[in-house]
Amino acid sequence: MHWHTVDHNKDDHPRGRLVHRGWWLSDLPRLMLLCRFRGHRPVVGGVGSVTRDGIGYVSRWVECDRCGVRPEPQGNLNPAVREIGQPYTGPWIGPTRMLAAYAAMSFLGLKEPPVHQDDVDKPGPWPESPRGGIGGEIVVGRAAGGLSVEVKVGNQGSEQVLAASLHLGPLLALYFHTERFGQWVQRRLNPTGHDSRVIELGFDHWHLVWELWARRGEWSRDDPWWMHGNVSFDLVEKFFGPKRYSYEDAVPVPARGTVTMPEGDQHEVELRLRRERYGRPRLRRRARLSWSAEWAVQKGSRGIPYRSDGNYHGEEIWSSSVPISDEAVNAGTWQTAALAQIVQQMSDLRARYDYYPKENV
Known part of the structure; x- marks a missing residue:
C-alpha cells in the first residue's frame, strides 16, 4: 500500500485559490470475496467485432466475469470464433509449466517468461493477489464555475474504472476515481467498446445541461434526443438572442x-x-x-x-x-x-x- 499527495498550488497558484491538492492510494488488495470463496468465472473479454469485411482492430482475451481480473498471461483468442461474454472453459497453460517458465525467466534474465510452443495464445493461471487503487482531487476557491455532478463508468481499457466529480461553483470542486476497483460494475453496465459513459447534471451561465449515459466527450446526430440536453433560463438571451x-x-x-x-x-x-x-x-x-x-x-x-x-x-x-x-x-x-x-x-x-x-x- 502506497500513499501519495501533490500540492498543485506550488506550480499554479491563482489568486483566491486556497487548496488544490491531489491524492492517490495505490497497491491496495482487492477483496473479491465471492471469487475467493467460489472461484473466478472465466469469460471471453475483448474489443472490436468481426464484420463481413473481415477482421479489423479486434482482440480477445480471458477475464473473470465478476471481478474483471485477467489471468497471466491473459491469452490471445481467435475473435472469429470467440464472442465477448462467452464462457471460457479452456484450454489453459498448466501451473507447472508457468512455474518452469518463471524460473527460466529468472535464471536467464529474460524480460518475459518463455512460453512453450504448445501454450502459445493460451491463458495462464489467475493472479494470487490482484491490486488496485483509488485517487482524487480537491479544489477550494477559484474552482471551475457552475454547479454540476458527474458519474463516469469506464470501458475495457480505462485506467480509471469508475469516476465521479462535484462542482459547487467557484467555492469547491471534488474529484474521485478508482483503478481496478469497480470492474464488476463496469462489466455489468459497459462491457464492450472503447467509449466510457457519463451521467451528468449541471447548471452554469443560466443553462441547465445534462448527459444521460452519453459517450464521454462525444456527440453524434444519431444519439437519441434524451441523451444530451441544454435548456436556457437566460431571459436576456431569450429576448435578444445568444452572443x-x-x-x-x-x-x-x-x-x-x-x-x-x-x-x-x-x-x-x-x-x-x-x-x-x-x-x-x-x-x-x-x-x-x-x-x-x-x-x-x-x-x-x-x-x-x-x-x-x-x-x-x-x-x-x-x-x-x-x-x-x-x-x-x-x-x-x-x-x-x-x-x-x-x-x-x-x-x-x-x-x-x-x-x-x-x-x-
Whole structure:
C-alpha cells in the first residue's frame, strides 16, 4: 500500500485559490470475496467485432466475469470464433509449466517468461493477489464555475474504472476515481467498446445541461434526443438572442503581399480585411467590434512551414487570421500591419517547434 499527495498550488497558484491538492492510494488488495470463496468465472473479454469485411482492430482475451481480473498471461483468442461474454472453459497453460517458465525467466534474465510452443495464445493461471487503487482531487476557491455532478463508468481499457466529480461553483470542486476497483460494475453496465459513459447534471451561465449515459466527450446526430440536453433560463438571451461572432468583408477585392520570415523564406499571400462583431443579434448597438485580416497562401503555392523535427519536417499552414488595430485600418496601413502580424504568428510557432530551414537538415 502506497500513499501519495501533490500540492498543485506550488506550480499554479491563482489568486483566491486556497487548496488544490491531489491524492492517490495505490497497491491496495482487492477483496473479491465471492471469487475467493467460489472461484473466478472465466469469460471471453475483448474489443472490436468481426464484420463481413473481415477482421479489423479486434482482440480477445480471458477475464473473470465478476471481478474483471485477467489471468497471466491473459491469452490471445481467435475473435472469429470467440464472442465477448462467452464462457471460457479452456484450454489453459498448466501451473507447472508457468512455474518452469518463471524460473527460466529468472535464471536467464529474460524480460518475459518463455512460453512453450504448445501454450502459445493460451491463458495462464489467475493472479494470487490482484491490486488496485483509488485517487482524487480537491479544489477550494477559484474552482471551475457552475454547479454540476458527474458519474463516469469506464470501458475495457480505462485506467480509471469508475469516476465521479462535484462542482459547487467557484467555492469547491471534488474529484474521485478508482483503478481496478469497480470492474464488476463496469462489466455489468459497459462491457464492450472503447467509449466510457457519463451521467451528468449541471447548471452554469443560466443553462441547465445534462448527459444521460452519453459517450464521454462525444456527440453524434444519431444519439437519441434524451441523451444530451441544454435548456436556457437566460431571459436576456431569450429576448435578444445568444452572443455569437459574425464577420463581414471590409474590402471587395483581396489584397496581396509578401511574407518575409526571419529565416529568409518568402511567401505570397492574399489578405482579406474583415469586420468582426461579437454580440447579440437584437442588440447590435452593444456589440463589440474589431478588425481582423484573413490570410491564405496563393493557389498553387506551398504553405508556410513551421515544424522540422523528425518525421514532421515540412508541416505547413496555408491559411489563418490575425488581429488588426483600429489605428492601422484608419491610417490605411492594415496590409503592412497584417504582414507583420503573420510574421510574428509564424515565428511564434517556429520557436515552439524548434524550426530550422530545410537546407540546414
